[in-house]
Amino acid sequence: MARSLGTFLKGFQKLTFLPVVRTHLSQTLTCISPRSPVRTMVALPLPFFTKPRDFSLPNSSWGPEMLRLYEHYNSLTEVETLGGEKQEGPWQRLPSYNRSLKYATGGLYLSKFIQSKARLFTRNMRNPGAAFEYVIFFNKEKQRCVCIFQAGHLLEGPPGCVHGGAIATMIDTVTGTHASQLYEAVMTANLNINYRSPIPLGSTVFD
Numbered sequence: 001m002a003r004s005l006g007t008f009l010k011g012f013q014k015l016t017f018l019p020v021v022r023t024h025l026s027q028t029l030t031c032i033s034p035r036s037p038v039r040t041m042v043a044l045p046l047p048f049f050t051k052p053r054d055f056s057l058p059n060s061s062w063g064p065e066m067l068r069l070y071e072h073y074n075s076l077t078e079v080e081t082l083g084g085e086k087q088e089g090p091w092q093r094l095p096s097y098n099r100s101l102k103y104a105t106g107g108l109y110l111s112k113f114i115q116s117k118a119r120l121f122t123r124n125m126r127n128p129g130a131a132f133e134y135v136i137f138f139n140k141e142k143q144r145c146v147c148i149f150q151a152g153h154l155l156e157g158p159p160g161c162v163h164g165g166a167i168a169t170m171i172d173t174v175t176g177t178h179a180s181q182l183y184e185a186v187m188t189a190n191l192n193i194n195y196r197s198p199i200p201l202g203s204t205v206f207d
């Protein structure tokens with residue numbers, strides 16, 4: 001594993017253009033330009049041709065607060081002109097899938113088995129509401145992202161509260177997604193978090 005990781009990092013060292021972006025959360029992200037010579041790109045054929053599930057849409061586990069915030073931002077994704085026509089609004093809901101539809105290995109060798117089984121960490125629970133329920137909205141003009149997150153019962157850390165690693169995961173996901181929207185594909189280089197108050201399991205947080 002260490003050798004594979006070394007190969008992976010060596011692959012990145014060969015990239016020619018890696019500007020670093022610092023966010024207010026003290027997270028450092030490195031942009032990986034698609035023009036850079038990433039060596040291995042594998043487009044995986046999907047095993048079946050059904051539409052992949054979009055996990056950013058409401059499901060039966062979403063509580064009233066999650067739904068209320070979702071409806072608020074979703075209503076801003078479309079505006080009506082004076083002539084009554086619908087137009088794109090300032091906010092955009094970012095769809096979210098549990099697997100990469102086109103799989104880029106970034107120079108790392110991955111077996112076909114792993115490629116077919118790989119799933120996004122935050123979207124790999126079958127039971128709706130058990131872990132990470134979230135939706136991210138993006139405002140291009142204001143360069144802002146908001147995330148509405150409902151913490152499921154499988155994310156327990158301290159009794160009754162969300163695990164710090166799960167919180168870090170969400171922060172990493174949102175800042176990474178935001179940077180990817182503003183720039184290009186990114187890797188997190190550094191993530192520092194001050195935990196100021198616990199998040200009760202089952203509650204909805206928003207930022």
Ligand SMILES: CCCCCCCCCC(=O)SCCNC(=O)CCNC(=O)[C@H](O)C(C)(C)COP(=O)(O)OP(=O)(O)OC[C@H]1O[C@@H](n2cnc3c(N)ncnc32)[C@H](O)[C@@H]1OP(=O)(O)O
Nearest residue numbers: 009012013018020028030172173176177186187188189190
């Ligand atoms: C579709 C769903 C999308 C969901 C989004 C999910 C987002 C999730 C994001 C992640 O979790 S990524 C996984 C966790 N991160 C990693 O595994 C990254 C591991 N680290 C690396 O691969 C490399 O260290 C990294 C690519 C980040 C940097 O390697 P480089 O070879 O480019 O570093 P280099 O030493 O050349 O430094 C380039 C610049 O970055 C700066 N830098 C590098 N590491 C840094 C660091 N840790 N802190 C601050 N600055 C850093 C460095 O000083 C330098 O600045 P300057 O250009 O100003 O000289």
